[in-house]
Amino acid sequence: MRLKGKVKSYIREKLNDGKVIHFSLFDPDKVDENQVYYLGKKLVEAGTDAFLIGGTLGVSQEKLDKIISSLTEFGLPTIIFPSNVNLISSKADAILFMSLLNSDDLYYVVGAQLVAAPIIKKLGLEVLPTAYIIIGHGGTAAHVGKARVIPYENIELILAYSLMARYMGMEFIYLEAGSGAPKTINPLAIKAVKSNVDDAIIIVGGGIRDEESGKLLASAGADIIVTGNIIEQDSEKALKIIKEIKSMRRK
């Protein structure tokens, strides 16, 4: 089943039903092609809601296409998480159309988006307008994206960026601690964004490795929880996180 054009409403319906959403992130460079189906099946059975596909280093278009195709069989949305314009695929349903708002390089704020927009139009991918805000450790994405990383505890600044994003019309706010970050996003920052930014869908990711942190971030107001590394490193742990998140109800 293809979900092109229906991904945003799929997400909104789940949120309106009081559910917390989980996205499983696959890095095409890190995942073994032969394992994708087996791994995907377990994640789906545990209750994951969608697949994010992306990575910063070493991702080829060919591998990206292959991974998306293998995941399509599960009937869940496949969403590209792009690090650059070369990672756009007609095989996906949607793309996080991200602007890295706290980058010092205009390329990551509007440049890549300018080049990508006509390609996305031609391919007919659904667009999820996303403010990408990198906080704390930041990981590889911060380095490559030349992010002026926001300190973990600077809630005032995180809130100001989030408000700015929403006032500019962005619907998704991705609070990113960086892939493999030693510390997740500060729950107090999520609380502040949740209670002050109207009608935004808050995505939280980076460094989520156990069910307690997943629960804490979701309780603070995260609408969508992303896990990446833990799926590659300890899939059983990842399944536990998903089950925990999916047992929760949003306030």
Ligand SMILES: CC(C)=CCC/C(C)=C/CC/C(C)=C/CC/C(C)=C/COP(=O)(O)OP(=O)(O)O
């Ligand atoms: C809209 C389009 C086409 C592009 C936007 C391009 C932007 C704004 C990129 C932001 C900067 C960036 C490099 C983001 C990367 C996001 C991503 C895919 C992170 C996944 O984590 P990895 O960086 O692969 O981490 P590890 O492999 O180390 O786990």
Ligand SMILES: O=P(O)(O)OC[C@@H](O)CO
């Ligand atoms: O790999 P982890 O640490 O789960 O991070 C997920 C995602 O937010 C990275 O962009």
Ligand SMILES: [Mg+2]
């Ligand atoms: Mg990666």
